[in-house]
Amino acid sequence: MDLRTLLAGLPEDPRVVATGNHATPWHLLGLVDESLASYRLWVLNAQRGIPDRDGVTYETPFVGPGMRRSPRLRYTPSRLSLVPRLFVTTQQPDLVLLHTTRPRDGRVSLGTEVNVLPAAIEAARPRGGRVVAQVSDRVPWTYGDSQLDVGSIDVLVEADEPVTPVPPSAIDAEAAAIGAQVAARVGDGATLQAGIGAVPDAALRGLTGRRGLRVWTEMFCDSVLALEQAGALDPDVPVQASFLFGSPELLAWVDRNPRVRMIRTETANDPGLIARNPGMTSINTALQVDLFGQANASRINARIHSGFGGQTDFIVGALHSRGGQALMALRSWHPKADCSTIVPMVDEPVTSFQVSAVLTEQGAAELAGHDERTQARHLIEHAAHPRVREELWEEAGALGLSDRV
Template identity: 35%
Template sequence: MNEALRRTRCSDPSAIVEHLGAHTDVIVPLANGEPDTVMTAVDAAGPDLEGVRVHQMHSLHDRPYLHGVYPGLRHVAYFLSEITRPAFHEGGLDFTPVHFSEMPHILSYVTRAPIIAAAASPPDRHGYFSLGTNADYVARFIGKAPFFLEANPHMPRTRGENTIHVSQVAGWVEADYPLAESPSPRVSEKDRIIGELIAERVPDGATIQVGIGSIPAAALSALGNHRDLGVHTELLSDAIAELFMAGVITGTGKTTRPGKMVTTFALGTRAFYDFIDDNAAAEFLPVDWVNDPRVIGRERAFVSINATVEVDVMGQANSEMIRGRMWSGSGGQADFAKGAMFSPHGMGFLALHSTTRDESVSRIKVRLGEGAVITTHKNTIDNVVTEYGVAELHGQPVSVRAERLIAIAHPKFRDELSAEARTLGYLR
């Protein structure tokens, strides 16, 4: 171990507390980028902290401070997870709406002299740590803010702009625990149909972005006979790795980073983490570049595939609220929808089941549900897909949009939707 590593190494994660003065902002990566032992130490110090805020997009670990138990330690979420969702609804934390692409800029604007607390791979012989499964918004702070790292041998060492030298580290500790895993979701028959409807429209040589969930997973599964696909996505997962190993993904036709699977974070199984370890084909880059619609639009035939909650006949999509309550956040959906719009021969797909699980409510609506927010704008939306077909909307008048969307609604709701749309003047 070189002298700089020895000097900055800490014996206990509570050493981060020395860096938490009054009104300090702590920035934490999302998902497995969160340093579990370090954040446990921050939480334990909660009763003694003053005005400290923790900024994070998607947390996987529950802690008392998330529920507002310490006046001097407050969490700010930029996307709600199953952990932070109930804490937000009970008033324990704050939620800030944001596009994923804007996170580095927003954090630079709302924080003062922040410290980054992040998980990392162990340092190499040159004193470099890798942020492993993450680049996201924290990679943009390398060289601009101090980092306190938790080096974990289970964290893969990945390639890209997510490495940090010990000279830029305020302190680091060692930890040894397995990463959180996210198995591939179970794909239903409806998902399979939707996935095939999308896949048959994706040309060979396209560059794809795929979101999380069973419908995007079904679309990836249906791409098995395609050739020379490229990847430029915010999330890298098992299903993408499987297409790469099958020879479907080569990236040879990409404009930016040809041959590389560009991403900003990864989440999957242990086997997947082993796949991205020291894999030169996977490139982890800051989210303000990966999710920038202008960068995305440079790719020819860029295809964005995401799920949504409900769509109205104007083409407005709510992808983050359920029954009028905040469920997740905007994430990068609008970033990629707009990027696909900028791409020559690009296509954007928003997919959903035509009804709720019990078939009692149509998810194609004349008006979005009460209190619903708009995640993807009517001017940006391209194709909407249900198990009943694909509605091509971009550039179409409201009357055509309404016709096409009602045609892919569940048959038992079509008459009702048509009558209501006529009352509002959307259909003639």
């Protein structure tokens, strides 16, 4: 079967699930877009450059820059661990687009992006859905759940297209200071998870002096390579993640590297499995944290900006781990919005809550185990920017969190 015949046999307005983040099969997606008048494009963290026209409806539980602010976006709130269930209930795929290596010994590798793709393939095939892979020698071969039998793919499309490299995050003085706050709380032998962004990246880079660290995470980037090069990681425990992106050096490091084991979302983001890791330390960030310890990491002015992602999964897992902790690391002042990130009460839907501590360049606000008034005091005195502390004290009084006059 060729691609043209396969696409002609799809149902009207099919749901097309495509590899997301920085591993999108751009050539293949372009061919599909040319052939289908209308379809639903389902991508996690879609990057700029995806087809953008009438007839293409965007679907996702995690919004990337390619879908953000689109009037055709249909956002589905869901923690990442539960996204695979969507494929067998309300968002069944008709076509799955992959970006893989060329076949070797009857198999391909999904490379840098495993995530929910195995679940999408397993949901599509029993109901007559199709799977197409764009194959290239420039995709790193990774092990674990990334390996897929060629028999589960209907059509292979050749394209000499690499996985898009992503330069390491620029770490300024504030991000480095936050990273130092995190490093002070993490001991040897801990297990690490970090979200996307300069602040979590800086937090991991602050741990190069530790030893025996482990990585069990949804995603990783060059900061994990920095830990490996510094000898900070346990050499007997593989780095386990669901997807990755980063520099050409990182992509070369993961290629055929048994130290890296790619695992599907149902494994990576299962709070019960996360909790089994010793000293599980979850490092995430947010747009806002309020005096009740609630975090908004998803919305700006009520419009969806990203989504739950794996933040809620890892916070719960880390809190149930022996010696674990869930850290929220962010700047005390938002540089673009020019406002405090510590607010009296978030005015957007809450993404997460009940973390162990909130860390900013100002200091560490301990939350876990403290009553709500003490939590508010810690946030004001140790995490908030000095220029808003008096205002926050006034708001704390109005919220019943302080008797201070």
